[in-house]
Amino acid sequence: MEQSEQARLVVEARELTRVYGNGAGTAVRALDGVSFQVRAGEFVAVMGPSGSGKSTLLNVIGALDRPTSGQIRVNGEDLSTLRDLDSFRARTVGFVFQLHNLIPTLTALENVMVPMQGAGLSGALQRRRATELLELVGLPGRGHHLPGQLSGGQRQKVAIARALANRPALLLADEPTGNLDSVSGDEVMGVFEQLHSEYGTAIIIVTHDVTVARRTHRILMMQDGRIIREDLVGDACTEALKALARSELGQALRANVPVAGLSGAEYLAFRQVLARLEE
Numbered sequence: 001m002e003q004s005e006q007a008r009l010v011v012e013a014r015e016l017t018r019v020y021g022n023g024a025g026t027a028v029r030a031l032d033g034v035s036f037q038v039r040a041g042e043f044v045a046v047m048g049p050s051g052s053g054k055s056t057l058l059n060v061i062g063a064l065d066r067p068t069s070g071q072i073r074v075n076g077e078d079l080s081t082l083r084d085l086d087s088f089r090a091r092t093v094g095f096v097f098q099l100h101n102l103i104p105t106l107t108a109l110e111n112v113m114v115p116m117q118g119a120g121l122s123g124a125l126q127r128r129r130a131t132e133l134l135e136l137v138g139l140p141g142r143g144h145h146l147p148g149q150l151s152g153g154q155r156q157k158v159a160i161a162r163a164l165a166n167r168p169a170l171l172l173a174d175e176p177t178g179n180l181d182s183v184s185g186d187e188v189m190g191v192f193e194q195l196h197s198e199y200g201t202a203i204i205i206v207t208h209d210v211t212v213a214r215r216t217h218r219i220l221m222m223q224d225g226r227i228i229r230e231d232l233v234g235d236a237c238t239e240a241l242k243a244l245a246r247s248e249l250g251q252a253l254r255a256n257v258p259v260a261g262l263s264g265a266e267y268l269a270f271r272q273v274l275a276r277l278e279e
């Protein structure tokens, strides 16, 4: 990926609010001043307690909902001034929900082809692309199965393939493993990781599951409609810290051995930083 591509922002949110209801006593500030950015190709998790605004945030990013105030740009387009949100959604974002929402009377292949309608592709081309997408998510040869003939994990993989139908710059997933057993959830996460690493698709995934979140690169923690914390996962900084922890100095610090030249406060600060690695 080129430098400029990496620096490009897929999501730029500034002071987003979303208020439901308008009665003074009943208004709910589902989003209460959310600002953050996602770079092209980033893999981000959103965590936080139920009702903290995670789904609202995802819906605003994906233009399924409009913010009450604030600015949101996705893939360079300002959603507050954009007229045709339907066409924006079809071109730019792919959604995966907790419940797969597949059409039960259509085959897996046909489900993946649904969002391609209106994109000006011939039927044969649609079929070919859908077949490739089902291979990509690890379901070769399952194109003719109905959703009811697939396992929960397989259905969710079809839903991912469908979300990719129009090659979106951004994939949004709202608790995609929430309804799956841990083995299927693990497989579905594997698909997201592969998409991310091989195709550089930016992914934002809402999850309750820490093990899921830790497979992304950055975790945004929400509470009461705000992002209260941001954690980097497995990034260059962590790698550098690991190298430090393995060093002679790191070993001494971890073993509580006094180190000449470090004050008590400095010693403590080093130990606290290294302790983050062991959490």
Ligand code: ADP
Pocket (backbone or CB within 6 Å): 020, 021, 028, 029, 030, 048, 049, 050, 051, 052, 053, 054, 055, 056, 057
């Ligand atoms: P999360 O996905 O983190 O569980 P949500 O974004 O679904 O949270 O909801 C955030 C807050 O907004 C909650 O208090 C919820 O009850 C409220 N809310 C969400 N959708 C609506 C709606 N359509 N009408 C009124 N309140 C809503």
Ligand code: MG
Pocket (backbone or CB within 6 Å): 054, 055, 056
């Ligand atoms: Mg939710």
